[in-house]
Amino acid sequence: MLRFVPIITLFFMVGPVSAGLIGTILPSFGTLPALGGDGASLEPWRTLLAQPGLDHSIRLSLINGLAATLISVVIVMLFCAAWQGTRVFRMLQRLLSPILSVPHATAAFGLAFLIAPSGWIARLVAQVAGWDRPPDLAIIHDPLGLAMIVGLVIKEIPFLFLMTLAALPQADTDRTAQVTASLGYGRITGWFKVTLPRIYPQIRLPVLAVLAYSTSVVDVAIILAPTTPAPLAVRILGWLSDPDLSYRFMASSGAVLQLGIVLVAMGVWIGGEKIVGALGRNWAVDGRRLPHDGWLRHGAAILAIVAAGAVILGLVVLLVWSIAGFWAFPDVLPRNFSLRLWAREFDALGDSLAVTLMIGVPSVLVAIALVLGCLENEVRTGFRPRKRVMWLIYLPLLVPQISFMFGLQVFFTLVGLDRTLFSVVLAHLVFVLPYVFLSLSDPFRALDPRYGQSALCLGASPNRVFWQVRLPLLTRAVLTAMAVGLAVTVGQYLPTLLIGAGRFATVTTEAVALATGGDRRMIGIYGLLQMMLPFAGFALALLIPAILFARRRGMGGNNRI
């Protein structure tokens, strides 16, 4: 049985993506029998290309996606180069891990509340500058989409940082840094010349995933991006939700176009990699050392801390708004506080939490079981998957959600599973699986194999070794992976909305739905609500092993190779 688990797992990731893509491409050429489209036609494409401002939407998606990715990568690389192995580095490491669990939409709302013309920052400036009304500036939904870039950057930094962190030990970075320093290189230059080329191949897939996400994101764009016109992905969702069903054909063409945009963005990025690589090879050996890079190091630290601070302050301001009474501009705090809204919404909040868990718990349980099966199979057969398999694991993160979720909806309708809990869970699983796998595979593979060998030689069966030795030793890693999985399912917007066809009101779909209304107190409540489950998950992942193994000091981190 166990040896089929890797295939089943891949099927759950690759299957929906493929079915979804087919279900998107066919209607984009007029084939969707359910809606009376049964011939091949270019009509959907003609309608799409006739949409006003389409070129503007495309440009927004492409440029903003590339810009957000580039800025995130540069900040993370600069920060790692400048501070790796120091106290500042470890401090930020502790700060960024919990930030990773903040859903994108929550972070975007928090940012909006900070930087909006009537946001916290403007209120602080107003105290000094003496403003009595908010400045007349379009900071949120600004025409260039700068707010959206910032919103993406503050959420992608923690992800890329943690991915880099996982790659660092394989490049023997601490000793490399000592060598470059003794040769007279400044920290940053030494790191960029020697360490970066070694670790970049390992973070390349995560970077491309960030690029695909930033180029096609919907929920963050609804909250922060320009609206006239909006980035392409947001417009596609609008067409999909239109009561006029004939819009679905054009929407499919749009979704295929979105896939094309992501591919173009990846092409541009990979071309950029090649150019930087070629230039870098000369630069690496030109002997320039930039030994005094204190200004750059501090700049990198400030950028990273501002990015982390924006998320954290954003959460604080969400909290303040959720309990705010009357709060006039330019007051820094509300005149009075009230739990009235929380009390009024109490039942509704409970319902959306319940729906979120109803989808999340089965997704996480199935994902952890499959991933454990894959990893246990590796141990028992002694075969590790080739590097290429990593592309398949990343596939759901590299294909834009909007490009296959509509098609998947079409597919589920075809097999009579539309709008069921089962199909929503399957759709979430597509994204939960890769993250759970990425989170658990490193600690699982790092467990000293001699524990298992010793246990086998003591006469324990392979199953007993798994349940009584490997699994308990990995308690913390397994729970953390489950918490990551939970954070992923809680944050899913499009799959819940499209596959559930609006039947499943989770904390995230409710929160994003509030974006257009602009009721800040309600947004504050739902933004925080989105945070509660991921935070609870990570808290349990810390707490449970601490309680279980309170009297086992050896359960720290030293049972690794």
Added chain:
Amino acid sequence: MSNTQMKSGLELRDLSIRLGDRLLVDVDLVIAPGEIVTLMGPSGSGKSSLLGHICGTLPPVFDVRGVVRLNDTVLDGLAPQDRHVGILFQDDLLFPHLSVGGNLAFALPSSIRGKTERRARVAAALESAGLAGFSDRDPATLSGGQRARVALMRVLLSEPGVLLLDEPFSKLDRGLRDQIRSFVFDLARQNGLPTLMVTHDPEDGQAANGRVIALD
């Protein structure tokens, strides 16, 4: 373990292990019950893969020829848990999530039934190792020497037919090393176990007071 005349010990017949086109080990060897044979060689010479092969835990990428027999039973093809091969590594590898007693009970065959009986066997093993009353202790709170002794008792409780030692003393303090060495060797002989030790420390070989075979 008392009836050693009936047992022929551990036989490694024309055993060779290759990785790609590199020959790692090539031995032909019989170890009698109670005999301790030392294989000397530098690290990376494939000594550990030989032990892994005898245990049945060697990954399939290695190319192995020859036969391994323990008391006239061919081990090749048997699952590791069915081989009754005991092994000690240079780390004690006590399971950190179990108590000292839990580690020992893990090794005790399930044919020994009843909580009281199992507890008594664990207590007796601890007592014979000079660790009476340690059953409920967290292994992480034990000294290096105590942990080494628990690790050996754990192997012996699993009723092995052979004992393999993979540089088992190299991580112990010098002062402790002699003491643990004689503890392990004495118990191996008392139990009539054919014992194969791989090491790069010549002192281990001298202390074992048996055949020493050098690997290139």
